[in-house]
Amino acid sequence: QQQVKQSPQSLIVQKGGISIINCAYENTAFDYFPWYQQFPGKGPALLIAIRPDVSEKKEGRFTISFNKSAKQFSLHIMDSQPGDSATYFCAASLVTGGGNKLTFGTGTQLKVEL
Amino acid sequence: EAGVTQSPTHLIKTRGQQATLRCSPISGHTSVYWYQQALGLGLQFLLWYDEGEERNRGNFPPRFSGRQFPNYSSELNVNALELEDSALYLCASSSWGQANEKLFFGSGTQLSVL
Secondary structure (H helix, E strand, O other): OOOEEEEOOEEEEEOOOOEEEEEEEOOOOOOEEEEEEEOOOOOOEEEEEEOOOOOEEEEOOEEEEEEOOOOEEEEEEOOOOHHHOEEEEEEEEOOOOOOOOOEEOOOEEEEEEO | OOOOEEEOOEEEEOOOOOEEEEEEOOOOOOEEEEEEEOOOOOEEEEEEEEOOEEEEEOOOOOOEEEEEOOOOOEEEEEOOOOHHHOEEEEEEEEOOHHHHHOOEEOOOEEEEEO
8 A cells, every 4th residue: 555655757857947746645644754865876865854743844955845734745956956866755654652664655766957 | 974884785596595684773773674675666664673673564474574683783584585576675774762753774785586
């Protein structure tokens, strides 16, 4: 059962453009929503994360928008750069009470072209 | 500070054999998570160990097992290998308490079953 749906599967953006990746979740008990970035041959690295008590979080060029009522969240990459070309995964988990068993989306391959 | 280290980087086995994958967490981290990353399926949660105990298990058959040692390193064992076990196996670690939500991943072990 896939509990986190991610789209699009792949994305091509021009340098300087905005990249937008969307995710939807089913389990309303989730209380932690991170985004991971993965380069070829490497493990995923935490990019940015949000808790459901806020609607937006920004770190540099990366912003998470969170819509609790719609059970959706998205990653916006402003001023996209070729170095941002990677696979991005959204995830969700219930961290309250201990542990962090993440449920991941299927990933979005982002390519930023010059 | 050293990150999460996994060995071996690549492992080639034949169907029916057993595979052993190893993981050393970041110093000070007590929790170790194992994920399977098969092509096109995102990351699937396998196992969570903390303080030497198995805390949670994903939807995988019993031939996937593991353990955590007193120094918090961990082993993942896959018995009776099947072709569909071919995947990248990722280990992640985290600390406990308020920081437990941040998972740090290793670069993975690429398991190929022939």
